[in-house]
Every structure is written in C-alpha cells, then in structure tokens.
Amino acid sequence: MATSSSTIICVAAEWRVQPGHEAEVLRLMQQAAAAVRRLEPGNLVYTVHVxxxxxxxxxxxxxxxxxxALQAHIDSDHFQQLVVAQIVPVLTERKVSRYGLAATL
Structure with missing residues (x-):
C-alpha cells in the first residue's frame, strides 16, 4: 500500500534481547520513551510491551x-544514542514493519 506524506505511519517492532540484558534494555527504552514524549511532537503513540x-x-x-515525523524520530539524537548505539548491539533479532493508517474504529 502506498502512503502519502500526510498519512499516519504505524511502526510495529519485535526484538529478541540477549539473555541477561533484559533489565538494561527496558531501562534504556524508558529513557527513550521519555525523550520521545518530551521532544517529538509528531509522535502520537509509543508503547513497549514484554x-x-x-x-x-x-x-x-x-x-x-x-x-x-517518523524520519525525525529515526534521526533524533536520543534514538541514535539509546537505541542504535546501546540497544541494537544486545539484540539477537530485530524486525521492524511500517504501515500507513487505513481506517480507525
């Protein structure tokens, strides 16, 4: 599905963390979520589930x-410093899918 530049973009990501790094990754994700809330007005939802x-x-x-807004997130210092530099190295698997919002309930 093609999306226009004004379409809400949904991101679904699944990660597998190296055993023993779970608490560290969750701590870093809490920092990332706080930075997203504070610094990214284009972010509408940001949730982490275990x-x-x-x-x-x-x-x-x-x-x-x-x-x-998604590109601003990817380019942000907090994403690069917390996710790319510190979390990605301790993942054994990382899947990211992007979707354009087609309908709401």
Missing part, C-alpha cells in the same frame, strides 16, 4: 503523524 512468558521478547507499537 512477552509475559519470555522477558527477552519485546514488542513496540508506535504511531507518527506522518513520514517526516
């Missing part, structure tokens, strides 16, 4: 006002 049966399995759901 699989109750497997603490190494995380799911993130995010919404951005448009493609520019």
């Amino acid at each position: 699989d109750p049966a497997d603490a190494t399995h995380l799911f993130m759901y995010e919404q951005y006002a448009n493609a520019a």
Whole structure:
C-alpha cells in the first residue's frame, strides 16, 4: 500500500534481547520513551510491551503523524544514542514493519 506524506505511519517492532540484558534494555527504552514524549511532537503513540512468558521478547507499537515525523524520530539524537548505539548491539533479532493508517474504529 502506498502512503502519502500526510498519512499516519504505524511502526510495529519485535526484538529478541540477549539473555541477561533484559533489565538494561527496558531501562534504556524508558529513557527513550521519555525523550520521545518530551521532544517529538509528531509522535502520537509509543508503547513497549514484554512477552509475559519470555522477558527477552519485546514488542513496540508506535504511531507518527506522518513520514517526516517518523524520519525525525529515526534521526533524533536520543534514538541514535539509546537505541542504535546501546540497544541494537544486545539484540539477537530485530524486525521492524511500517504501515500507513487505513481506517480507525
């Protein structure tokens, strides 16, 4: 599905964390979420979920006002410093999917 530059962008990400790094990653994600709330007006939703049966399995759901807001998130210092530099090195798997909002209930 093609999306326009004004379409709300939804991001779904699944991560697998190296065992022993779960608490560290959650601490860093709390810092990232706080920075997103404070510094990214184009972010609409930013949630982090932990699989109750497997603490190494995380799911993130995010919404951005448009493609520019998502790009601003990716380019932000907090994303680069917290996620790219500190979290990604301790992941064993990282899947990220992007969707354009088609309908709401």
